[in-house]
Amino acid sequence: MAETYPIEFAFPDLDRWEHGGSAPWVHLRDSGVPGPTAMVNALTHGNEASGAVVVDALLARDLKPRKGTLILSFANVAAYRTFDIAQPFKSRMIEEDLNRVWRRLDDPASPRTVEFRRALELRPFVERADLLLDLHSMHDECVPLMLCGPLEKGVDFARRIGTPFDIVRDKGHPSGRRMRDHGGFGDPESPKNALLIETGQHWRASSVAVAKDTTFRFLVESGVVEAVDLPPDWRQPSPPAQRVVHVTDTVTTSTGMFRFARPWRGQDTIPTAGSLLGHDGERAFHTPYDDCVLVMPAHHRVRPGVTAVRLGRVAG
Numbered sequence: 001m002a003e004t005y006p007i008e009f010a011f012p013d014l015d016r017w018e019h020g021g022s023a024p025w026v027h028l029r030d031s032g033v034p035g036p037t038a039m040v041n042a043l044t045h046g047n048e049a050s051g052a053v054v055v056d057a058l059l060a061r062d063l064k065p066r067k068g069t070l071i072l073s074f075a076n077v078a079a080y081r082t083f084d085i086a087q088p089f090k091s092r093m094i095e096e097d098l099n100r101v102w103r104r105l106d107d108p109a110s111p112r113t114v115e116f117r118r119a120l121e122l123r124p125f126v127e128r129a130d131l132l133l134d135l136h137s138m139h140d141e142c143v144p145l146m147l148c149g150p151l152e153k154g155v156d157f158a159r160r161i162g163t164p165f166d167i168v169r170d171k172g173h174p175s176g177r178r179m180r181d182h183g184g185f186g187d188p189e190s191p192k193n194a195l196l197i198e199t200g201q202h203w204r205a206s207s208v209a210v211a212k213d214t215t216f217r218f219l220v221e222s223g224v225v226e227a228v229d230l231p232p233d234w235r236q237p238s239p240p241a242q243r244v245v246h247v248t249d250t251v252t253t254s255t256g257m258f259r260f261a262r263p264w265r266g267q268d269t270i271p272t273a274g275s276l277l278g279h280d281g282e283r284a285f286h287t288p289y290d291d292c293v294l295v296m297p298a299h300h301r302v303r304p305g306v307t308a309v310r311l312g313r314v315a316g
């Protein structure tokens with residue numbers, strides 16, 4: 001499959017944010033007034049630039065919290081800097097996926113990759129945050145998705161944000177823990193809460209609009225700023241409703257090339273249980289129930305052991 005995608009917006013120059021913060025590309029602003037710590041993070045994956053546009057814009061307007069603390073960060077600028085238009089997907093990471101290392105940060109045997117070392121640098125900020133919004137985008141064309149994690153508190157938070165239409169309730173990936181599941185975010189007893197927004201295809205202008213809208217809503221909901229502190233044109237109309245898609249199954253490819261029976265798009269629904277989903281090598285996979293939602297099917301080649309598609313059931 002040819003992989004040419006238009007790049008519909010300019011990537012910001014992030015060099016100016018490397019220094020002057022609390023860590024490279026991490027800017028913490030404490031209002032001195034009691035309140036929560038809200039963190040907006042971009043570039044966990046180096047080629048997911050829509051979030052970088054938003055965090056760059058917030059830093060450029062010198063946004064300060066009215067109460068509590070605001071943390072604005074770019075996670076993997078090392079990968080972002082390797083962006084090459086001839087191989088645009090390659091800059092997702094340098095050595096490993098930064099969003100799979102969070103369970104093994106205390107493991108002395110863990111390889112000291114670029115991403116692992118960066119996660120150790122980010123860790124005190126992620127652990128300080130009461131509320132986290134992690135800005136991502138997707139390889140394939142897909143409607144925006146709010147990934148709220150496995151817990152009820154994540155669903156509640158996604159509903160308070162009020163967009164997009166699709167809330168995906170999920171446990172993450174067998175290959176490693178995500179930032180959004182780290183520490184108190186993954187503890188049902190903790191008041192901390194985190195959301196991961198997939199804004200759309202990486203380089204669509206619409207993904208920037210979704211990143212702006214979601215960040216606007218997140219920051220206002222957190223209470224650290226007020227709506228008047230943010231660009232009014234970032235806020236988009238709310239969808240008439242939201243639905244929760246509960247991820248029940250993860251299909252992992254052992255060959256690195258899962259072949260789908262049809263060119264389904266993300267959030268397509270297969271009506272009948274037992275329908276052929278596709279093949280991983282010789283092994284056939286079928287849908288386990290009626291009205292099975294395909295969450296982020298990967299039609300491109302991925303590494304063996306990586307998620308090919310997740311299956312979800314509409315929970316209401």
Ligand SMILES: [Zn+2]
Pocket residue numbers: 044045048136137
């Ligand atoms: Zn991502």
